[in-house]
């Protein structure tokens with residue numbers, strides 16, 4: 001007498017259980033169940049990926065908030081007004097020793113300061129006060145001297161602005177102003 005076939009109704013090749021080879025009775029595959037597990041795994045993967053993405057965004061936000069806060073804690077002297085001629089530039093570090101920045105004198109009483117790190121791939125930007133610009137030599141990035149906004153080349157974000165104050169003939173860096181536009 002034939003052994004009773006216990007394969008699932010939907011077989012992998014679509015033929016009826018009676019037409020299946022003998023080995024398939026020993027290793028039956030439930031196609032709908034296998035598909036269901038695959039969908040469940042995919043859903044699990046998507047949920048975990050989304051969760052990791054949310055955590056990453058949260059971490060970036062926290063870091064930015066912390067950096068903004070620590071950047072604004074104490075004033076740092078950059079130079080005396082007399083030491084920077086009109087049209088001249090001075091490099092300095094703020095708020096940390098490896099955060100390169102540039103101070104430029106655009107008029108008798110006008111100064112602007114920015115982070116010197118290009119917002120494209122972090123090359124050092126160079127002042128071009130005569131042409132009201134800052135230039136990045138790496139990929140010909142160009143920034144507006146008055147606003148720090150990108151004018152040409154690959155950079156899409158403005159340079160972080162350094163808020164400065166002039167007190168009794170001395171110029172101080174006060175805070176870093178991160179901007180997205």
Ligand code: FES
Nearest residue numbers: 118120121136141
């Ligand atoms: S790093 Fe400045 S333009 Fe690319």
